[in-house]
Amino acid sequence: MSTHVRAFASVETPVDRAAVPGFVESDFNPMVHDVASACLAGQDFDGDRLAVVLASLMGDATTTDLASTLLAAGQVHNPLLFMQATANSILGYVSREFDITGPLISLSSTDHELFAVADLVLTDPDLDAVLTISVELSPNPRTAQAYRMLGASPPERDVATAFLLERATEDM
Amino acid sequence: MADDVVVTGFGAHTAFGRGARPIREGVFAGVPAFAPTTRFDTTPYRTPMAAAAPGQPVLRDVLFDCANDAVSMAGLRSGDDAAVLLGTAGDWTRITGFWRTGEAGELADSVPAHLADALADRLGLCGVRLAFTNACVASSTAIIHGWRLISAGHVATAVCAGTYLVEEENFAKFDSGRAFSHDGAVRPFSGDRSGLLLGDGTAVVVLESAESAKRRGVRALARMTGWGVASDAYHIAKPHPRGRGVVAATRQALRRAGVTGVDYVNAHGTGTPINDSAETTGLRSVLGSSIAVSSTKSTTGHMLEGSGAVEFVISVLALTDGVIPPTAGFQLADPLCDLDYVTDGPREADLARVLTLNAAFGGMNTAILLERA
Structure with a gap:
């Protein structure tokens, strides 16, 4: 099966961007929202035939480590951090905005694995398209240490990229 | 039509213990496993209750034990070609340890992708390794992806897993979200239900094409x-x-x-x-x-x-x-x-x-x- 890129978007920090209501502190969620919206806005698609696959090796470490440092300091958690503790939340926000009722999948992985998963998901005859989102934040002290232990290179700045992929016409 | 996908092995850990027998004696008997947890100080929280196995089990060890049980039951061997698909958010205790004490020895286990790699390496399985992170559907998504890989003919076998052990990071988050039960019990569908409680849960299942199971002479436990x-x-x-x-x-x-x-x-x-x-x-x-x-x-x-x-x-x-x-x-x-x-x-x-x-x-x-x- 071959795929066709219908839309593409990328964003890096620092950038001026609107906050996403209900999401605080971390750039992870606004960046996901930015690239997803840029790919989906104005596109004609059937929400129950669209999947979203998000990949991030380290995930939203800003939220994770802010919550953990509050815990270490004996401070009360901010309930908003609970609400945005997983990438599910921003995917749920995007799904509501664009009425996407197909599969929402998130991975801890590299881009190579992301596209392999997207390709396989798109073999499902119930689906026409898949939105891939890769997002990685620049390292904090914990993720910098984890990157070193994994022998991987961290990104120099926050970066998010999205592709709206659809089955090529000859496959439809 | 794609070949049938069957289940040929499993391993599990819950608050009741490791394996099927504790599940039969606890879950199937309808005995709740909730008790005040001693894994961390619960004084700051609205409830001390969780369904946690005794002691301080290490997530990686529990996962490996369950995986060994599953692949032994399925008769898989090191060197076999099988996907390893894991639903996890990583080992939260490593993050807590880093910020509390600067402890970084096993910090890599806080990265879900690393745990999936470690599991595949431990089992000696050659095939795609993936970590699914979508919270409470992470391991069901991993299982469904295993079905996809097998049905598409990419692999004959997929070792699919999910793991979470009760720890303080998520306990604090659920407490702040006021999601916990008020009375120390989980009462699904009851008119007086008031919330959830966390519990230990790790399981590994082996999915396989029916043709592969038949060829290997392995008993199918169920069909997916x-x-x-x-x-x-x-x-x-x-x-x-x-x-x-x-x-x-x-x-x-x-x-x-x-x-x-x-x-x-x-x-x-x-x-x-x-x-x-x-x-x-x-x-x-x-x-x-x-x-x-x-x-x-x-x-x-x-x-x-x-x-x-x-x-x-x-x-x-x-x-x-x-x-x-x-x-x-x-x-x-x-x-x-x-x-x-x-x-x-x-x-x-x-x-x-x-x-x-x-x-x-x-x-x-x-x-x-x-x-x-």
């Missing part, structure tokens, strides 16, 4: 004949009140399996007021009002990323044993929850088909349909 995945497109943290995603995922699973009904549903059933009524509404609209439904989270607690895999194992045991595990803690009828919730203890039943449901933040829903082998 259908699945569905759908999102509510409704709210980041609340389920759709009429169970939009539950309905869509269940219908997909039935259609893929080519059936119109099931004999038992292992529900998501968190014991939160809003989930259980929404799930009931969705299930009733697809499967009717006489369907037998239970929530085993009433005994295990909510196992987050481990839920889908552990409840998959519970559903396999229900099929093989011919027993529906009960909903524990039910005290009071709720007009919004009007199905048969199996509240009077375990029920013997001639089960041919079982559906297991999971849901997660973001409005994600999965349904997996298992049939007797």
Whole structure:
């Protein structure tokens, strides 16, 4: 099966961007929202035939480590951090905005694995398209240490990229 | 049509212990595992209760033990070509340790992808390795992806897993979100339900093409004949009140399996007021009002990323044993929850088909349909 890129978007920090209501502190969620919206806005698609696959090796470490440092300091958690503790939340926000009722999948992985998963998901005859989102934040002290232990290179700045992929016409 | 996908092995850890026997003696007997946890100081929180196994188990060790049980049962060997698909958020205790004491020795285990790699390396399996991180549907998503890989002919075998152990990071978050039960019990579908409690849950299942299992002479424990995945497109943290995603995922699973009904549903059933009524509404609209439904989270607690895999194992045991595990803690009828919730203890039943449901933040829903082998 071959795929066709219908839309593409990328964003890096620092950038001026609107906050996403209900999401605080971390750039992870606004960046996901930015690239997803840029790919989906104005596109004609059937929400129950669209999947979203998000990949991030380290995930939203800003939220994770802010919550953990509050815990270490004996401070009360901010309930908003609970609400945005997983990438599910921003995917749920995007799904509501664009009425996407197909599969929402998130991975801890590299881009190579992301596209392999997207390709396989798109073999499902119930689906026409898949939105891939890769997002990685620049390292904090914990993720910098984890990157070193994994022998991987961290990104120099926050970066998010999205592709709206659809089955090529000859496959439809 | 794609080759059948069958289940040829499993391993599990819950608060009741390791393996199938503790699940039969705890979950299937309807005995809740909740007690004040001693893994960390619970003084700052509204409840000390969780379903945690004794001591301070290490997530990686528990996962490896369950995986060894599963691959031994399935007769897999080091060097075999099999995918390893893990639902996890990583080992949270490593993050806590880093920020509390600067301890970084096993910090790599806080990265889900690393745990999936470590698991595959430990088992010596050659094949794609992936970590799924979508919270409470992470391991059901891993299992469904295993089905996809096998059905597409990419692999003959997929080792699919999910893991979560009770720890303080998520305990604090759920406490801050006021999601915990007020009375130390999880009472799914009961009129006095007030929330969830967390629980240990790790399970590893081996999925395999029926042809491969037959060729290897391995017994199929159950067949995975259908699945569905759908999102509510409704709210980041609340389920759709009429169970939009539950309905869509269940219908997909039935259609893929080519059936119109099931004999038992292992529900998501968190014991939160809003989930259980929404799930009931969705299930009733697809499967009717006489369907037998239970929530085993009433005994295990909510196992987050481990839920889908552990409840998959519970559903396999229900099929093989011919027993529906009960909903524990039910005290009071709720007009919004009007199905048969199996509240009077375990029920013997001639089960041919079982559906297991999971849901997660973001409005994600999965349904997996298992049939007797």
